Amino acid sequence: MLLLLATPADAAPRRLGTSLTPPLVDAAPGRVVWQPDSSSIRVLDLGAGEPARQLGMPAGCRSGDAGALRGDRLVLSCPYGARLLDLAGGSAAPVPGAEAAGIGGPDSGVLSVGRVWAEGFTNAGPVFFTLDGLNVEKSDGAATQLPDLDDAQLWRPLCPPLRRAPDRYYEDGRGYLPYAYSPPLGLSHRAFPYRALRVGRCGRERPLRISRCKRPCVAAQLGAGSVAWRERGRIRLYRGASRRRASWPARRFGRDAVPVPTRAHVVVTTGRHGAYAVWSVRAPT
Numbered sequence: 523m524l525l526l527l528a529t530p531a532d533a534a535p536r537r538l539g540t541s542l543t544p545p546l547v548d549a550a551p552g553r554v555v556w557q558p559d560s561s562s563i564r565v566l567d568l569g570a571g572e573p574a575r576q577l578g579m580p581a582g583c584r585s586g587d588a589g590a591l592r593g594d595r596l597v598l599s600c601p602y603g604a605r606l607l608d609l610a611g612g613s614a615a616p617v618p619g620a621e622a623a624g625i626g627g628p629d630s631g632v633l634s635v636g637r638v639w640a641e642g643f644t645n646a647g648p649v650f651f652t653l654d655g656l657n658v659e660k661s662d663g664a665a666t667q668l669p670d671l672d673d674a675q676l677w678r679p680l681c682p683p684l685r686r687a688p689d690r691y692y693e694d695g696r697g698y699l700p701y702a703y704s705p706p707l708g709l710s711h712r713a714f715p716y717r718a719l720r721v722g723r724c725g726r727e728r729p730l731r732i733s734r735c736k737r738p739c740v741a742a743q744l745g746a747g748s749v750a751w752r753e754r755g756r757i758r759l760y761r762g763a764s765r766r767r768a769s770w771p772a773r774r775f776g777r778d779a780v781p782v783p784t785r786a787h788v789v790v791t792t793g794r795h796g797a798y799a800v801w802s803v804r805a806p807t
Contacts, residue, residue, distance in 0.1 A: 533804040541798040546591035549745025552784040556800045568787045577612045589634040604632035623651035636671020681724035684708040702744035707762040709744040732760045741780040750781035757781045766806045
């Protein structure tokens, strides 16, 4: 009975290490990658019961930005162009298909790589390309779609009634605001942190308000069907499937904590460029 009454939200945060660059999280499998020094990275599968693996980093490279980690594929930003690091084997090589998509100059790069497609950018705008180099896609898709880099068809439909909002800054009407999707939830771009935090929910016509945000709700992140954010000095979590909530004092992690939810944990990053701290805490599912 006592075990049933205990909540995982009371679990003590675990400091994973420090990183020169912002750590990356793949929410679905609960994988975290961080860079403790210029020559190596650490790869940790949360909940696996094994220590973090150490892999070498090519000279002059750093881990990519948000979205660079997908499964066993990690995009690296290098002085001589993007590289794809195989986390299973530890080898790094140029991103297949990037050259065919016109990526290779100083105004281009690769953001994320899936099993079939990769996402990048050139001076002409965003671009998707297949790893075999045979297909290049510059479409923005529809408001009810998001790119799925693991699917041969590329575009994945959102569950109704979810849809992306158009970006009004595009003069020709193309383009959409950033949108995060992890069923059963969808999270639109938030320009004003002091407005209520609302998420779209599959099968629900009106967005669901999960916080009034009487004080600013910042660093909202969606992953593994959950939303995590910082509000009133606390890290807060909302699970979409179970509707469970949890929270932790943000001061237990450090200043300006940024949380990312996974299926069984919340990964929290604090600090600044060159000196990030990486934490995890077990969370209710």
